[in-house]
Amino acid sequence: MIKFLFIALLITVLTVLVAGLRITIQDSIDLTFNPEFQLSNSQNEEKRLIQTSSSTAEWMTEEQVFGLIRNKIKFMDITDYRSLGTKYKAFKKHEFPVTPAFQDEVMPLINNLTTKYMRKNLEKFTSFRNRYYKSKYGAESSQWLYDQVVTIVKNSNYSDAILSVKQFPHRWEQKSIIARFQGSDDDKSNEVVIVAAHQDSVNMWMPSFGRAPGADDDGSGTVTILEAFRVLVEGQFRPKRSVEFHWYSAEEGGLLGSQAIASHYENLGVDVIAMLQNDMTGYVGKKYPEAFGIVVDFVDPDLTEFIRKLIKSYAQLPARNTKCGYACSDHASWRKAGYPSAFAIEGAFEDSNPYIHTSNDVLDHLSFEHMLEFSKLSVSFAVELSHI
Structure with a gap:
């Protein structure tokens, strides 16, 4: 038998x-x-x-x-987003800085970054059975994440007009989250810089109910940009052009959340100056020395070059070029819409976390010090590109 x-x-x-x-x-x-x-x-x-x-x-x-x-x-x-990237945009192409120029503002902020909150938040975020976008756990984890962002905002001295957070609804229960610093320059009122990660996880054998802690994919990116957001809020960041932090739903379902938001922005005619994706920032590979993985395929080359300059100026790790293929994370949605996007990953793609999409994607395999380097990149990206 x-x-x-x-x-x-x-x-x-x-x-x-x-x-x-x-x-x-x-x-x-x-x-x-x-x-x-x-x-x-x-x-x-x-x-x-x-x-x-x-x-x-x-x-x-x-x-x-x-x-x-x-x-x-x-x-x-692309079932619901087949028109993404087909709208005519008359935006001028923005040139990225030759070199980073706001060290006096960036350095005090990144000096306030800590692994303390990253670890605490990721321990809770991985305690949900999974964060699959169609499951009840995906909805519950999204609400928990939204509450953390709201708490950071409520504990600040910003007015609602300058700092806000909202949930972006979808046809499934798990919502995306958008936190926005309103720019001070009226001439740049239609422009925005985006720092992003995805919040969902998946067990590849039992997506709806299988255990998928998703510590690295993409709990690491989620708490990486949450920590960057925290220090910007506590440091009273006031950009000239608006800066948004996005936590996308349903990346594992085919970049659904980011496609929905990119389509919305495209339809509104929003001028997205630059978008940086943080997807898997915590695993240190075994094949090569520790480094940032800078994705060079299906990205904007000029923005990617500026990412390298930010790493050299503000981080403690070198950068290594890598490729991840078509539609490998949410930056692809913004690129398809015609906006400049870039992607920094934990290392060379072929040396990335082997435990993702399983029940073994847990904290024990991650380095929070490695993740902190990506928080530095997110902080510097937000500041440098919001002022040019």
Whole structure:
């Protein structure tokens, strides 16, 4: 009987994997923009339109999407956001500084960064069974995170007009979170700088109810920018152009939360000057010396070069170029919308955390001192680009 049950279980697992990898020619879709492409496909009502490259997409069932996650294939679920990046924008291209110029403001702020709150917050954030965007735990963890951001804001001396925080609702329960420092320069009122991370986690075998502490993916990025936000608030940061901190829902579902917000900003005509993604900032790899991983594919090269300059000026680690492929994190949503975006990861992509998407993505594998270097980058990014 035990042998029979084992064989049955093995057949089930193999069936799931094959379903996740199956690609049919008739479902392949040319993504060249066409208004007719916006129409729903009645025979695919139970499927989602999944993009795994910049040129084609495929209608997939939920189980096929889980297959992509299990096989570490990055993707965007563009079902609801097929017009992202198609709006005409008349914004001028902003040039990034030749060199960082606000050391007198940045250094006191980064000197106030500490691992104390990062550890405390991540211990709580990983205590939820998972943070999957469709699960009740995903909604509960998002509300907890929102409450932490609100507490930082309430303990400050800012007026609501200058510092605010809101939840960005989606068609699923887990909300994205946006905290905003309002810029003081009216001539830059339509411009914004964005520092971001994603808050959800996923267990690749049992997404809705499996244990997924997500300490590194992306609890590390979440608390990294939360700590940067804290010191900016306590330091009475007052930017010339607005700065926002974003915690996205549903990154693991195909960059859904960031696509929703990027689409909203694109439709409003908001001029996003620069966006920095923090996704996995806590694991120190084994193959190479400790360093920032600077993603060089599917990013804005000029902004990425400025990121290197910030690291050299304010951090204690060197930078190492790496590639992570198509749609590997939320910066891809902003790039697709036509905005400059960049991505700094914990190290070389091939040397990153091997425990993600499992129940073993826990604090024991992370270095909070490593994460603190990314908080320095987020602080300097916010200050330097808000004043130019």
